[in-house]
Amino acid sequence: MGAQLSGPRRTLVLGVGEVPWDAPVAAADDAGLRGDGFFETLLVRGRHAVRLAAHLDRFERSAAAFGVGLDRDAWTALAVAATADLPAAGEAVLRWSLSRDGLGLVTVRPVPDGVRAGRRGVDVVTLARGTATVPDAPWLLAAAKTSSYAVNSAALREAARRGAQDALFVDADGLVLEAPTANLLWTAGGRWFTPPRSGRAVLPGTTLEAVAGELNVEEAHVRPAELAGADGAWLLSSLRGAAPVLRLDGTALPHDADRTAALRGIALGTG
Template identity: 45%
Template sequence: MSDPVIFTIDIHPAGDNPPDGGWASTVHRVEADAPTLRVTDLGASRGDGVFETFGVIAGHPQSVAAHLARLANSATLLELPAPNEEQWREAIRIAAATLPTEVQCGLKLVLTRGIEGTDRPTGWIVASVAGGDFAERRKGIRVVTLDRGYPSDIARRAPWLLAGAKTLSYAVNMAAQREARRRGADDAIFVSSDGYVMEAPTSTVIIRRGDVFLTPRTDIGILPGTSQLALFDFYRAAGLKAEEAVIPVAGLADADGLWLVSSVRLAAPIVQLDGATVTHDRDMTDRMNAALLARDA
């Protein structure tokens, strides 16, 4: 696999006008092995920052508007300066142009609070070729449910826990995936302590019941899924119903289909849940992934 391509960004908050050289002059390519990030940056030392990861198909970044909206929402929850959308769009354009068009690729956008004591945010983009052949889309994945450790009203009762923000503090998410592997599974679904389906460590849950496709409501303290939003557009265009809902954990076992969806892996059907076999509609999975691969920027 080729080395990632890295760009640093001279961060301007929302509302700023572009400098004389345009927004492109604020985006700087750096060598992959060059020293780039200060160890005193609060993103590195405390995970005090936000990020977005999304796919690039045939040179086209996918769901840019949805990802930038989620980046802005996460920044608001962390009380970071609002991202300048025009600047980030130009940075995305520049970074995507460095990627090959014949394979699936990805971009990772990062915005941190910056070097401690400077009050100046740090930003960068990593452009890379996506690894693997995504066999999970065809073969499916085995999933276990794991207790998230807090109730479904956590976002309302304790907003300082930043439920619903895509922060750099992903240690718990990675620990959950390691626990899933220890249990003989490929991934996990978090459930609230009061018994409701939440999200997976790096993806969104979609449940099928007949001709209705459901995803957990975001007000229970989870991220809005950009790929899930695109799939809901696909379902509705196909004459199917798509809804957000509060879903009891028991609703997983009697579903007509289960998927984990994300920006790079796309739609991975769940074929086993907590050791029990799950129905897998391969045709629907193929249609879902075709829709995700074809979405516009």
């Protein structure tokens, strides 16, 4: 069991409203319990959901990929209701989820200690994910943030077993794809890069999108050994923001604190 976290915990059900945090809300055969659903995770800072519109956009794209309807106004209202009574200062995690059977949930919980620690930097290992490219097959849901997260969770457990805090997936050609819950950003020679996403089962991240809007980020293939020669690398995600990669497969990577601070300001909506 993990350490208990102090702070707000709330559950709201689409079409119902708020229920007790630990109330049973799903039928035993709900599709979401077998991974047939999708979700979004947002950082809340001082009652403000960071990049709310961008997350709603991706939530709608996931709904379209699943072929289900989504009432944007209803989800916005749930997000507002869930965060309205939070402390004016501090952070929380807001999560939306919708199953194919129509069970919609919004939860609020404290930011895990591991997320906060990861903002200072992470050691990363590379893990094989196999397929080099993804065919034109919409049933693979490559562009949706699905609740089928068993592989991602298993990858993070394997990283922890190896003494690291995160992982980078590499494809069958040895090229870096993404982390289980983050996109990769690196800099070399004064330029910013991220792995190509189209056709490679790399989920476009809202944080990467925000950073790319401020910086001239180019798409480029990269191998793990090449990252060791970069001027710095970061994992971008909604909760950690920009987590500097301190070690990759045991090799130390350069870390510029000023660059990290600037990226974090963009990524966490404070810059």
